[in-house]
Amino acid sequence: MRRVLSGTRPTGILHLGNYFGAIESWVKLQNEYECFFFVADWHALTTGYEDTSNLKEYTKQVVIDLLASGLDPKKCTIFVQSHVPQHAELHLLFSMITPLSWLYRCPTYKDQMRELKERNIATYGFLGYPCLQAADILIYKAELVPVGEDQLPHLELTREIARRFNFLYGQTFPEPQAILNTVKVLVGTDGRKMSKSYGNTIALSEDLESVRKKVMNMVTDPARIRKNDPGHPEVCTVFAYHQIFSQEIVAETEEDCRQGRIGCVECKKRLFENISRFLEPIQSKRRELENDLDYVLGVISEGARKAREIASTTLQEAKDRAGLL
Secondary structure, eight states, X not given: OOEEEEEEOOSSOOBHHHIIIIIHHHHHHTXXXXXXXXXXXXXXXXXXXXXXXXXXXXXXXHHHHHHHTTOOTTTEEEEEGGGOTHHHHHHHHHHHHSOHHHHHTOHHHHHHHHHTTTSOOOSHHHHTHHHHXXXXXXXXXXXXXXXXXXXXXXXXXXXXHHHHHHHHHOSOOOOOEEEEOOOOOOBOTTSSBOOGGGTOOOBTTOOHHHHHXXXXXXXXXXXXXXXXXXXXXXXXXXXXXXXXHOTTTHHHHHHHHHTTOSOHHHHHHHHXXXXXXXXXXXXXXXXXXXXXXXXXXXXXXXXXXXHHHHHHHHHHHHHHHTXXX
């Protein structure tokens, strides 16, 4: 089976945007490929190194969310990045051969330097994170990486680093290819991009009463004043959620809205019922896992063991090729 590698940063509790942006596709991929999925705790430090008080807890909760969402440790390898030190050593090797110009042109570097002006991220770790990202992928000689279109430049940089290493020291690493995610883009509850920093997320583990309140406060069609006014679903945040959670009634809901046959309150109630129906099995599984943390820690430990077994072999090969004794 071809090998797939992907990870997620533990910068907070996972939310619906994380699920539809990555986890949903991971659950499918585990049935088709040899998959390695990891919690990227070192990557979380690149922008969050000043406050790590919740990092351990977030890391554990992300693993619980992944398991509750359908990842099966019998079908895939789930591990924590820092539990496999070979990532860091290969990152060091890559940092020796990667030109600074490659790092400075990385789109994420430029974007986040602008967006996170309030944080002190002018660090080597932040600038050099593409070397660590390349190490994450290439230490397993992963052939495929699930990404969105906006992440393609990052994967190309990994391929460039692999090509440079292979040119300098001999053929060692494959050039990983993209599996383009057909993700369902879910906006935040206020209509903006779903982001923890905006406070507009719905967490996978969120209390359903809290979810109900968020749904009832969602932004709707601003031009619709009275219940029987014709609506414009294309500009309504609630309808954007219906397209994902209410597929069996989405056409009916759209027509009812356009004809003024359903008010925004009733429309939100329908949506909450369907979001609840989606979240309940995940949250039920979460409760089981939270009551059996030994199992969760066992998954993490066994995943790290499997990952280290492959990573140590690749690292030794890379060190030999680079001329290290």
